[in-house]
Amino acid sequence: MNDAPKKRPWLQFHLSTAIVLMFVASGLLALNVRTLWERKNSFVAWLPPEYQANPFMWEYGWPLKAYMWRPFGSLDGDGCVQCFFSQAAIADVAVALGVLATLAVVSERLLRRRERRP
Numbered sequence: 001m002n003d004a005p006k007k008r009p010w011l012q013f014h015l016s017t018a019i020v021l022m023f024v025a026s027g028l029l030a031l032n033v034r035t036l037w038e039r040k041n042s043f044v045a046w047l048p049p050e051y052q053a054n055p056f057m058w059e060y061g062w063p064l065k066a067y068m069w070r071p072f073g074s075l076d077g078d079g080c081v082q083c084f085f086s087q088a089a090i091a092d093v094a095v096a097l098g099v100l101a102t103l104a105v106v107s108e109r110l111l112r113r114r115e116r117r118p
Helices: 015-033 041-046 086-116
Strands: 036-039 056-060 067-069 082-084
Antiparallel strands (some): 036 056, 056 067, 067 082
């Protein structure tokens, strides 16, 4: 009889690849939704008294900042209290998909090469 292993379809992943992709995707998601805040000490003296207790800026996104929020308004004169940067968000998604696709291809090649060995 034919003892050759059955060839796996192109788009079918191994369970181990799916688990690794799940953990990497959750790490990338955590990087994107973590809060980066920065204290603007040099501007505290110029703020009204009600804002001096909380001179912070929150930023979201990895590797680029896709969203910024300043609860007290703009300190540097750019007029941004809540800003969404669509090009940065598209770049963030592209980087995440690139990382996941590269990891999937490398993982599957290693596993399929191991399967072919007798």
